[in-house]
Amino acid sequence: MDPYIERSPDGAVAIGTLDSLLNLARKNSEWYxxxxxxxxxxxxxxxxxxxxxxxxFGFVFRPTPRQADTIILAGTITYKMAxxxxxxxxQMAEPRYVISMGSCANTGGPFYDSYPVVKGGxxxxxxxxxxxxxxxxxxxxxxxxxxxQDKMAREPWLRKARGRWPDPKDPWPQPSAVLGSCAAxxxxxxxxx
Amino acid sequence: MQLLAERIATWLGMEGLPRQAVVAGVVLVxxxxxxxxxxxxxxxxxxxxxxxxxxxxxxVGPNRVGPLGFLQWVADGIKLITKEDVIPAAADxxxxxxAPYPVIVGIFAAFASVPFGQKLIAADLxxxxxxxxxxxxxxxxxxxxxGWASNNKWALLGGVRSAAQIVSYEVPxxxxxxxxxxxxxxxxxQGIIGKQGGWPWEWYLFYNPFxxxxxxxxxxxAVAEGNxxxxxxxxxxxxxxxxxxxxxxxMRFAGFFLGEFANVYLxxxxxxxxxxxxxxxxGVTPDMQAASPVWQAVGVGLFALKAxxxxxxxxxxxxxxxxxRVDQLMGLCYRYLLPLSFAMLLGNAAYVWLxxxxxxxxxxxxxxxxxxxxxxxxxxxxxxxxxxxxxxxSLDLARGESGTFDPQLQVRVYGAFRxxxxxxxxx
Amino acid sequence: MRAFxxxxxxxxxxxxxxxxxxxxxxxxxxxxxxxxxYPDRTEKPMVALLPERSRGMLEVDLxxxxxxxxxxxxxxxxxxxxxxxxxxxxxxxxxxxxxxxxMNCGLCSEPCPTECLKHTKEFEGGMYxxxxxxxxxxxxxxxxxxxxxxxxxxxPKPLGxxxxxxxxxxxxxxxxAxAxAxAAAASAPAPPVAVAAPQPVSAxxxxxxxxPSAAPPSTPATSGGPS
Numbered sequence: 095m096d097p098y099i100e101r102s103p104d105g106a107v108a109i110g111t112l113d114s115l116l117n118l119a120r121k122n123s124e125w126y127x128x129x130x131x132x133x134x135x136x137x138x139x140x141x142x143x144x145x146x147x148x149x150x151f152g153f154v155f156r157p158t159p160r161q162a163d164t165i166i167l168a169g170t171i172t173y174k175m176a177x178x179x180x181x182x183x184x185q186m187a188e189p190r191y192v193i194s195m196g197s198c199a200n201t202g203g204p205f206y207d208s209y210p211v212v213k214g215g216x217x218x219x220x221x222x223x224x225x226x227x228x229x230x231x232x233x234x235x236x237x238x239x240x241x242x243q244d245k246m247a248r249e250p251w252l253r254k255a256r257g258r259w260p261d262p263k264d265p266w267p268q269p270s271a272v273l274g275s276c277a278a279x280x281x282x283x284x285x286x287x
Numbered sequence: 288m289q290l291l292a293e294r295i296a297t298w299l300g301m302e303g304l305p306r307q308a309v310v311a312g313v314v315l316v317x318x319x320x321x322x323x324x325x326x327x328x329x330x331x332x333x334x335x336x337x338x339x340x341x342x343x344x345x346x347v348g349p350n351r352v353g354p355l356g357f358l359q360w361v362a363d364g365i366k367l368i369t370k371e372d373v374i375p376a377a378a379d380x381x382x383x384x385x386a387p388y389p390v391i392v393g394i395f396a397a398f399a400s401v402p403f404g405q406k407l408i409a410a411d412l413x414x415x416x417x418x419x420x421x422x423x424x425x426x427x428x429x430x431x432x433x434g435w436a437s438n439n440k441w442a443l444l445g446g447v448r449s450a451a452q453i454v455s456y457e458v459p460x461x462x463x464x465x466x467x468x469x470x471x472x473x474x475x476x477q478g479i480i481g482k483q484g485g486w487p488w489e490w491y492l493f494y495n496p497f498x499x500x501x502x503x504x505x506x507x508x509a510v511a512e513g514n515x516x517x518x519x520x521x522x523x524x525x526x527x528x529x530x531x532x533x534x535x536x537x538m539r540f541a542g543f544f545l546g547e548f549a550n551v552y553l554x555x556x557x558x559x560x561x562x563x564x565x566x567x568x569x570g571v572t573p574d575m576q577a578a579s580p581v582w583q584a585v586g587v588g589l590f591a592l593k594a595x596x597x598x599x600x601x602x603x604x605x606x607x608x609x610x611x612r613v614d615q616l617m618g619l620c621y622r623y624l625l626p627l628s629f630a631m632l633l634g635n636a637a638y639v640w641l642x643x644x645x646x647x648x649x650x651x652x653x654x655x656x657x658x659x660x661x662x663x664x665x666x667x668x669x670x671x672x673x674x675x676x677x678x679x680x681s682l683d684l685a686r687g688e689s690g691t692f693d694p695q696l697q698v699r700v701y702g703a704f705r706x707x708x709x710x711x712x713x714x
Numbered sequence: 715m716r717a718f719x720x721x722x723x724x725x726x727x728x729x730x731x732x733x734x735x736x737x738x739x740x741x742x743x744x745x746x747x748x749x750x751x752y753p754d755r756t757e758k759p760m761v762a763l764l765p766e767r768s769r770g771m772l773e774v775d776l777x778x779x780x781x782x783x784x785x786x787x788x789x790x791x792x793x794x795x796x797x798x799x800x801x802x803x804x805x806x807x808x809x810x811x812x813x814x815x816x817m818n819c820g821l822c823s824e825p826c827p828t829e830c831l832k833h834t835k836e837f838e839g840g841m842y843x844x845x846x847x848x849x850x851x852x853x854x855x856x857x858x859x860x861x862x863x864x865x866x867x868x869x870p871k872p873l874g875x876x877x878x879x880x881x882x883x884x885x886x887x888x889x890x891a892x893a894x895a896x897a898a899a900a901s902a903p904a905p906p907v908a909v910a911a912p913q914p915v916s917a918x919x920x921x922x923x924x925x926p927s928a929a930p931p932s933t934p935a936t937s938g939g940p941s
Contacts, residue, residue: 226839
């Protein structure tokens with residue numbers, strides 16, 4: 095469960111701030127933009143597919159940037175495309191997050207020496223999570239989306255929206271003891287879906 | 288006819304106060320209650336849609352937020368409130384802000400005359416069907432406003448498409464509903480339900496062949512009016528990014544979203560009232576139901592069950608059918624639905640005029656038998672498809688026993704699949 | 715007349731095909747979904763469920779590495795960097811692989827004479843900083859492994875164990891040592907690679923944030939400013 099919500103010993107009562115509640119909602123409804131620039135897009139589509147069902151966590155795609163929370167830089171970004179990517183990002187509504195998916199978006203990848211390729215998505219957008227792989231497996235993208243969830247849970251959005259956060263005197267977002275989803279091991283199948 | 292509000296006012300013993308003030312206050316409270324109920328229904332339907340979509344595509348759907356992911360819609364709603372409300376610089380600000388409201392008002396106001404139960408209806412209008420058809424047309428205004436005010440080509444195209452579609456499909460939808468009105472002799476939804484009975488053969492769905500066809504015409508037109516797939520051209524994401532709500536974010540988008548899903552429930556509720564006997568319980572007369580609160584509750588539950596099933600079918604249809612092309616859409620309406628619904632209306636009129644009562648019983652029984660036979664054939668088809676494709680699509684087989692990938696096994700499975708389907712085209 | 719028949723035939727076709735389509739999708743409501751519920755609800759760790767020859771992140775076993783730099787030469791995008799000191803004994807002072815740039819083509823593992831550079835099945839490479847995907851395999855300079863014909867050399871380590879030790883968590887902190895294998899994985903017929911994935915930090919284990927070197931992100935919000 096969310097580490098920022100305290101529970102009574104019997105688990106019947108949970109106490110948290112309003113920010114915790116909002117974050118709980120925000121992180122469980124992370125809609126990503128249906129946007130891809132290259133072959134990573136195939137894995138991006140597959141992530142919503144039957145075998146790796148992204149909708150289990152509430153990750154659904156939105157075709158329009160206005161309604162998306164996360165933009166996934168899936169694939170090689172050329173200089174010509176860069177301005178469009180930037181435009182899409184600017185069209186998204188706050189709060190918004192960026193995932194750099196695959197080697198091309200991380201560093202330019204195989205096209206590092208190529209003249210028309212942007213050498214990393216973080217040159218044009220504030221990337222939150224970098225995913226390794228060429229392309230990453232759908233599960234790796236799920237993990238990245240869950241890392242964004244983890245990031246959401248550490249942002250007091252009410253305070254941030256009013257410009258009162260980050261605040262050095264307010265260490266509200268404790269570094270998470272949960273090391274992302276990488277550490278999650280199999281617990282066996284659950285009979286009910 | 289007495290407004291529910293007036294009944295409540297009398298019940299509370301507030302006759303002493305100025306009547307208008309009491310009625311206004313109670314109306315406000317009732318409106319809030321209805322709006323809350325409708326919002327909840329719409330929210331639950333968004334969750335149901337995603338579960339249905341998941342199972343249709345052989346995946347799971349939301350299952351992490353609450354039991355079976357049931358609280359997914361709450362999370363989505365809260366998140367949409369916290370999102371920034373973007374208003375594009377080039378947009379018509381007033382219209383842009385105003386546009387979601389006609390959609391919400393059009394759908395939610397229609398729920399005022401939806402008969403959830405024998406006594407659970409906000410306003411039993413004597414022109415109920417007319418009111419429903421009229422007030423839901425307010426949606427067109429909102430959609431067109433949104434499309435125009437966004438100052439975006441996708442939004443404009445979506446809005447215009449939506450307007451054309453809703454206006455076109457309004458006609459067959461009304462004509463199909465008129466068939467029932469003709470039989471019942473009343474426009475009041477409670478009156479129409481009162482003319483039917485609890486058992487399936489007493490429903491208007493199986494009253495005669497003409498109403499049987501009219502139901503499907505009504506359902507198709509209503510789905511098209513609600514901009515649902517296969518008629519979701521206004522939001523076709525492969526052509527128009529998200530249609531008329533392409534520029535909307537946050538709570539304003541949620542308005543359109545909830546309006547759409549409330550409309551799904553609304554059309555199922557109207558279909559239930561018109562064709563499926565509404566809150567009528569098999570073997571219980573309306574008088575018995577009026578006398579007992581228990582039967583009342585059962586009736587409300589039965590109505591919710593029928594309408595919920597209808598909504599499920601709409602969701603199911605959405606994940607089955609591909610989207611129509613624009614010209615096909617209009618062709619479907621004007622070449623098929625419109626003449627057919629006219630024919631059904633005329634057929635019903637002739638039926639009422641010509642067929643004697645004893646023959647009507649026979650026809651009713653025959654139609655019920657045919658309808659149930661069709662349902663039986665459908666269920667057989669479902670199990671045929673389960674048998675035919677079987678678990679060949681399961682990844683477990685291709686994965687082998689030791690959890691390793693076995694290409695040979697996959698080839699064998701695929702070969703079996705091919706062999707089983709080899710005779711399909713011949714048979 | 716012909717058009718008349720065609721009109722009703724079209725309606726009939728529509729109804730039949732639509733009904734059959736609904737039956738096809740309806741049959742899926744009665745089937746089990748094929749989803750592998752990735753992080754926590756799978757029978758085995760996801761890595762054990764991957765196909766036999768799936769190529770994930772690279773790892774190198776320095777105990778067997780002869781320092782020949784064949785992989786560095788073979789890499790078409792230069793994401794491997796090796797430095798070997800001169801003199802006796804020759805030491806590998808640097809063996810870096812930029813997993814953030816690697817394109818998993820497998821050209822590096824083919825020329826490797828001792829098969830010490832291999833693709834693991836590990837795929838979970840989500841990081842908050844891109845530098846964390848640059849893996850330094852040399853912690854202490856190690857002597858190169860002598861290659862002799864017909865000699866097997868040291869036994870290969872379990873695939874992925876080296877990488878899993880070196881790959882940090884998304885903040886750049888060391889991962890906790892893997893707990894003993896869970897019962898589910900232990901009872902399963904163990905494939906050669908099925909080493910238990912690291913356990914989630916439960917309440918019983920001390921939180922990792924206590925390590926001083928772990929620099930928690932002071933300003934984790936890179937996602938635009940407040941509106």
